[in-house]
Amino acid sequence: MKKVLHIRRQKAGSNDAYWEDFIYEYKEADTVATALMTLPVVWEHSCLQKRCGACAVVINGIPRLACDTRLSSLKGQRVVIEPLRKFPVVEDLLVDRSSMMDKLREMELWLNDDAVPDGEKMAFEASKCLQCGLCLEVCPNFYVGGKFGGMAAMAPTARLLNKAPEDQQPELSKIYDQNIYEGCAKSLACRNICPAQIDIENLLVKSAAASIWKIFRKKRKI
């Protein structure tokens, strides 16, 4: 069984991009990552079991993890592989996603004091976020440098909203409102794209409840 991997390549961000085809003979279990491992193409990879988010690329127009995409599941012989489009290309499929981490720093996301022994379920759900950037790729409201941090910023905020002590809640609520709530038009385009299968809808509802309507805080006070 053969696939033709049609890959968008670029020597550096400032160079012109070009397309190159590679013929890859694949086995049933092979993923796009398996194929990329054999090619002289620059890309980011680490765990190969969708636990790290390194290998996020666009495959046949859909943002996905290369290690989570079996070649046998893709229709047709040609597989089009491109870098994520919302981040600057460093080389070939490697993009610079440091703006995601910059955003979290800018939002000042950390605990000021000891966490509360509560909210484990939602904090666990939020902790699953891989910071891969796939959700940002499909989000109609997110752009690098904008105020809205997208779901990749929502998940870390939600973790803190569930674990932060009482007196940090107002500050976190404000951060949530300004960087997430106000920018999200609830398209939920990110819902089915998350490789960690985070229950985004539930996390959004619960986080909004905590930050906008202060439901968690009132409950805790009781």
Next chain:
Amino acid sequence: MTNNTRISVNVIGAGLAGLSAAKELAERGVYVRLFSVQASERAQSNLAEGGINACLDVMGENDTWIEHYEDTMKGGCYLADPDMVKNLTENAPEVVMEMDRLGVPFHRADGHIIQRNFGGQKKKRTTYAMSSTGKVLVVALIDAVRKYEHSGYVKRYPHHRFEKIIIKNSECVGVQIYDIYTHTRSVFEGPVIIACGGFNGMFPGLTTGTTANTGLAAAELFSQGIEFANLEFIQYHPTTTEITGKRLLISEAARGEGGRLFYIRADGSYCYFMEDKYGERGNLMPRDVISREMAMLGHQVYLNLMELTEDTWTNKLSDLRDEIMHYMSIDPKIQPVPVSPGIHYFMGGIKVDIGHHTNLTGLYAAGECACAYHGANRLGGNSLLGAIYGGQTAARSILADMADSLKNDYALSDGDITDYKYMSDADKKISSVIEHELANGLGIIRNGKSLQRAIDNINNSINNYIQSLDIAGEQQLSDELINRYRFAIAMLTSALERRESRGAHTREDYPDTLEEYRRTSVIKWSGKMFIQE
């Protein structure tokens, strides 16, 4: 520049050990440069599943840290430094409680932390979050370190690769770093903590680890004269399976929650071989014991998870079930899971003392790259603990040393940058031969002949390669290949020289454990290989 707070400490690696060291230093007002090839979210620490050990005594079993100490020493076949293990286990509850204060969502019931059974331990002392404990710990530490990034105490250098340490007057005074994005080199002065993880890259495709972990840093340090210890001890985890490009781990938590190992007899009946031989806790024997039993069986082994309760699947192992279903197309609730041993952890590594100092002043090591707490075999749940505690300890040692012995008055400049040659395509072919021989020599069951054969084959390959290139000596080969060659020979030599069987090191030709070998094997490169007998 003694006691100068403007000194920055260079931390190599941003997984749990590196994050832990960075946090500890920044909290005490020391500036940190945190170098990593990829972001912390991609580090191998994220893959750790089952949990983190500490005697919290929350399960009504009258647990004490002394029992944690004894289990760890026994599991490691009494090879680890007792004082180091004592420190680790006595401080483990504080490590876990600190992680709890950072908001790690440990499994709770009625607000109280719950612990689970894990291999080689008599009591329930493994704190966990489903089978994603490493991930939730990393996330919490990323958040904690972010605070210091914001205040300027921690400066991150993602996409930066360690190339070498800089040594002047027998002191490590800085590091040479390669920026993967810009393809430029820089040097940074200050003491160095190596937290680069294990040596998976020496066994590509055969480990449960990450591809980002190339082994390059460790191999370079070995070539630079840093002493390594116990390199022969490689943990084969009994329950892994091959997926494309690597081994997938089936967490020990699956057995901690009641999973049972068996093979199918000729008549179709199940033989629970571990229980038959070791009794009801047979499935939770230390990993070296189970892997050895499996290697000697000659049957396909399966993991029976079909008797686990609905509550266990829903609240304790749902992520593990998802992973097995996704990668193996097997539903472990209704089907047995075929498993076989795979390389999972390196007990050996950079030789460190109780304060995580290496043999070179100004250089420290923590986490899997350091040989510290696990002796001849690591217990499940002790790696996350060792990484966090090791990072903290190395950081505290630097703090003490900065006020005392560390001179660190060297200002480095671009003139200190030296070349570092990476492998060519031809070099990579020779490296593949080395990797193949290494894996052959260092299987679960070893013997002197096969170890010597692996060494000879590697030496022949390198020598033939040098001749074929028609060059004068190995100095003209790439640094990366030379380092990988030396490091591979060091691992094989360590295994050859330990003429006994202990923990993860099983010798067919020396099946007994010998008191005279109850010692750390130390190996060093200094123009030639030196092994400390």
